Amino acid sequence: MNLSNIKKEFPIFNNSSLVYLDSANSSQKPQSVINRINDFYSNEFSNVGRSVHALSIAATNNYENTRVSVQKYINAKSKDEIIFTKGATEAINLVANTFGQKYLKENDEILITELEHHSNYVPWHYLRQIKGIKVEFAEIDQHGSVSIENIEKKINSKTKIIAVTHVSNVTGAILPIKEISQLAHSKNIPVLVDGCQGAPHLKLDMQDFDCDFYAISCHKMYGPTGLGILYAKKKWLEELPPYQGGGGMIKEVKKNNITYADLPNKYEAGTMQTAQIVAFKESIKFIENLGIENVMNHEKKLMDYAVEVLRKNNSVKLIGNPKEKSAAISFTIEGIHPHDIATILDEDNVAIRAGHHCCQIFHETLGIPATARASLGIYNTKEDIDRLNSSINKCKKIFNLK
């Protein structure tokens, strides 16, 4: 496989002039992933784990093979540290709920940042409502990132967990999560990383990052919808209570008591997303075949080009200018509301996103109600950026800007 003609691995780009710049929202799917889903349902379908017939045994093996693929890909110590969830949102809810239940009491503090996606704020807000804990926000800096200093400033003896995004889905800023883990651990505070925007674009190494929890959305990583991953250090998964209750996560069920299964089953209640999990192995394989270094290199070049082109374009104002930047860029145009931009671009088959991108705190802090965002996937090209730019020029023409 070759990055230069990678678009043809994605059927959605066949016979279409689509410029898809909304991958931070959800990525397109390669043929190999789609085929695997198809094959699995057509020839191999069974539920996993519970039946002893051959289809079920094969499905269970496939299911567990994906877990091992993920473990290796993110360099986790054990496959028991890989929990399949509905998405990153569920992964973060799982941690907030169980950690909150076991370890948090009134006036304890949770430290998040002003960059966080609602998925990494609302679950903590619940604890504020239910338990009276406090949610603190580390401030964004002038580049649209959050420095380690700004995090350190907000840590105090009441801080019980730090929850930060790996990469901002608005500015693309990459946070120094290894350093954040070091800092936090020096004060005995665990760290949750919202890896939604990191996982599809950066090299993942849990043992190097040393964070306690890392949440991934598989649908942003060239995988099926309805699937996410929670990586968590084994000691946490062993200590925390289970999250959802149901079939498959129990050891013994009596009328007066219930004991729970060992890891990872303890956190996988009910029938899971069998087909999606089986197929996600192909997503990992797809990225591995390209090589994550090549992907990073390709996306960095493209992003540098996008920044250059948009910066030259009068009236376009880039939001944030982080030194370490991944695959998302947001902007405004004085005199044109982002939703009007998105609608006009759409007519040229250029798909971007406009709004607050589930980051109302960030937008409020900057005092802008909405931004337009272009986000990259491995299938994007310089031509896509050029098409973005010329469609922006069309907007300006319609709105009589120069």
Add this chain to the structure above:
Amino acid sequence: MNLSNIKKEFPIFNNSSLVYLDSANSSQKPQSVINRINDFYSNEFSNVGRSVHALSIAATNNYENTRVSVQKYINAKSKDEIIFTKGATEAINLVANTFGQKYLKENDEILITELEHHSNYVPWHYLRQIKGIKVEFAEIDQHGSVSIENIEKKINSKTKIIAVTHVSNVTGAILPIKEISQLAHSKNIPVLVDGCQGAPHLKLDMQDFDCDFYAISCHKMYGPTGLGILYAKKKWLEELPPYQGGGGMIKEVKKNNITYADLPNKYEAGTMQTAQIVAFKESIKFIENLGIENVMNHEKKLMDYAVEVLRKNNSVKLIGNPKEKSAAISFTIEGIHPHDIATILDEDNVAIRAGHHCCQIFHETLGIPATARASLGIYNTKEDIDRLNSSINKCKKIFNLK
């Protein structure tokens, strides 16, 4: 479409002698559902709701169209009463968690039955652990069902919610849920129905059942894995707090407070199972095209035949003999453990399930550690039952029984 040659709508039966009698675990998928997933990912993929580009608008419409299909199919009053979940397990956890949070306090009672699947017990057990509420069990009768009298006996002034299965996944017993709702409502108690085994086989009419909550697993209903549905009366969804927190379920997010979106979004946090939801419309269409009356009729005939054949077979003991019976039948053979039966049947390509079927309470009550279960889907035939029976005879031969 015609029930007599329906097997060919399911690709897994092409060129294979598979006798699939494990549909209570998960059903096979028709070609139309598989194709829809394929098409959606190949040509139409986008996340829903949040972007204004054309792909996203079309995806959002498809997504909401499934909601309307489900609403009509189950005869719910409003489409806002249809919440998409990961599965029935999540649906029940959602209710137990939010209802427990808002309405339950120490010593309150939850009434379930000895027939319940672990998914309709463990979530309530959590409340026992966290809040000190009590879980009571209505007893099974000699037919392997739970009579309305046995439910009534356990209701008292402390009973705050009744949670019962529509159909037992072990004995196939159909519970009188309309009468249970009437009884419960006469005492002002809400009713949750675990509809996992009812939804694929029976006519669904929420306004007639009048239950407050009904949980469905789409993967047992010829739909994709990783998808379930919670039906709930609107007043409950309006009154109960939200469950998971994240993107898409909020109205306004401030640093000191958060308000939540209107129904149904309030309960759909994060990126949902877009492709699976879009495709599930085809599952509904598939059942509608056959006609649920025809399906019921077909499955009843088949089940009567299975009962007749197995009853004639020496050494086979049927578990339970409910008058109202749906598509599952469990049995034991004196002298052969169910897991040995399942393994030997598997060699003949007859897939059944052996174990406690996530119903340890039921098995403990009966004093049997495990049973063998054959469960039907619309694709099963009399020949399948005959093959089951002759493989059972092979078991007996291997184990020298007569």
Add this chain to the structure above:
Amino acid sequence: MNTKELYQEIILEHGKNPRNLRKTENFNKDAKGHNPLCGDIVHIYLKLNEKKKLEDISFEGSGCAISMASASIMTDLVKGKEENEVKEIINDFLGMIKINPELKSKNLKDDEKTKLMCLSGVKQYPMRVKCATLSWHTLISAIDNKKEEINTEKFD
């Protein structure tokens, strides 16, 4: 569908220079509206006299061209009309923007209808219908003295 039809001159013009973008002195009714998707916000102020005639209407807020133009055109058209006439016009507009091919209201003159129909292009853009209707829903809310803020984060 062509964005030229959506972004007609008149919309761009009202979007850039909205009429009645101010706060009515001595207003006696008001309501706020919010479209969380776009971040559009609007605050509508009314002065209804004893005869239920809309003596003045104004708005504050910010948003996309469609929502600003819609609020601007709306306030222009309903000013001076009676409460029941206003309600009838609102219904007519909301009906048109969803399904009806044209406006039917007897309370609108032909040139007023032509002006309003400039917003009809939005029909082709379901996610943008919310932008066009926000100020209208908020006006109902103000007239009816509803306490809750109008919010468009609903699919319909």
Add this chain to the structure above:
Amino acid sequence: MNTKELYQEIILEHGKNPRNLRKTENFNKDAKGHNPLCGDIVHIYLKLNEKKKLEDISFEGSGCAISMASASIMTDLVKGKEENEVKEIINDFLGMIKINPELKSKNLKDDEKTKLMCLSGVKQYPMRVKCATLSWHTLISAIDNKKEEINTEKFD
């Protein structure tokens, strides 16, 4: 693979008439095991003398033919052996049932190896490996005085 290989005469016979299915009087070590998937349960009783020799071993429990036969054959083979020999045999068996093509233990005679290899058919049935290994894991637990009940509800 043919179920005849799995359900060999010797397994069916041990399954039907398990040896040592009783409770050792004056046992000094014991442990329980459970396979929640099948509902198999086993309780193992040992009598180890001062020289760490296994004077007696017995079991109570119920389960499928594979698990009963495995417990029966196991107890027969290890009785009278020394603790370290027993541990070595257990390792050898668990290694064989997972990956090794044959048994290597010096503490087993050839006919004992042949008997144990009757259980090797289970390799082809991953979900049933748990049935064959339950009593063996439980025996380790008894020897090591582990408190927790052995449970096979793990994927491995």
